[in-house]
Amino acid sequence: MRYLDPKADLTFKRVFGEHPDLVMSLLNALLPLDPDQVVTEIEYLPVELVPDNPLRKNSIVDVRCRDNRGRVFLVEMQMIWTPEFKQRVLFNASKAYVRQLNSGEQYELLQPVYSLNLVNDIFEADLNGEYYHYYRLVHVEHTDKVIEGLHLVFVELPKFTPHNYSEKKMQVLWLRYLTEINEQTREIPEELLANPELKKAVNALEESAFTDAQLAGYEKFWDIISVEKTLFNGAERRGMAKGLAEGRAEGRAEGRAEGHKEVARNLKKAGIPTAIIMQSTNLSEKEIEEL
Structure with missing residues (x-):
């Protein structure tokens, strides 16, 4: 049996965008909800109108839903981390x-919004071993004083190991599902198959469940991710080196800007539409035209 990686656009939306019971299980496992706040019923909300292309803003795939209490849940998979992503998450949640x-x-009719962001990259390298990050509006000096409304959760998938939070069984199982299954997987761990929800999610990844056209799109997704990450990281390193060589204190900022421009230049050469390049690099249409 061959399985597909659940983090890709095609598979993520197949599992969590078509099965309410599975996205509810994921939300209850990974969000900081009290026992009396468990999600018991959801309806899917329309996804924002964005180009159907995995290059959009570093290949974000998302699911939006609302439960019977009116709470809104945004679930996103981020394949490549950029510093701007936190601002984008805050903007979308707001x-x-x-x-x-x-x-x-x-x-008083307003209900909380929860944004769950699964990141297939490390962005808090100085927080060794800490993969779960929960943000909300709190009093600086008295953190028990909270303004309710926005709840932002970021999960660094590469940092996850099953023993981190062994007492949170469903959290561990869902994170194992997202981190341990890919195209090389031939046998699924018994712990996952023993749980009905995880077994259903695993079955949804079987290659035989997808058409040839869908599989071609799946392969293209990973090709684009690989190219974009290589271009972005390489350009950023070269730009940072240039800034440091010139002895500028703002070398990192300039290096990142140079990196964005080089990524845009290569995407433009590849014939990628300007609108997609704008979303992937944060450059303006004029800046892209001048490259």
Whole structure:
């Protein structure tokens, strides 16, 4: 039996965008919810109109849903980390929070928005072993004082190891599902198959469940991810080296800017539409035209 990687656009949306029970299980396992806050029912919300291309803003795939209490949940898989991603997550969560109210409605109708972000990259290297990061609005000096509304969770998948939080069984099982299964997997761990929800999610990854066209798109997804990551990392290193060689204190910032431009230049040569390049590099249309 051959399985596909659950982190790809095609598979992630197949598992979590088509099976309410599975996305509910994921949310209950990975979000900081009290026992009386468990998600028991959801409805899917329309995904924002974005280009159907894995290059969009570093290949984000997402699922949006709302439960019977009115709470909104945003679930995203981020394949390549960039510093701008946190701002994008905050922007999207804030937008989802604001959009709950129509003109003239009362603020007390607002329900919390939870943003769960699974990152297939390490972005907090100095926090060794800590892969789970939970942000919310708290009083700086009295952290028990909280302004409810936005809950942002980031999970660094490469840092996860099964023994980190052994007491949180479902959290461990879902993270093992996301980190241990890929194209090389031939035998699924018994611990995953023993759980009905995880077994269902595993079955959804069987290669035989996808058409030839879908499989071709799956392979293309990973090809683009590989090219984009190589271009971005290589360009960033060269740009940073140039800034340091010139002795500038702002070398890192300039290096990152140079990296974005080089990525855009290569994508432009490859015939990628300008709109996609803008979303992948944060460059303006004019800047791209001048390259």
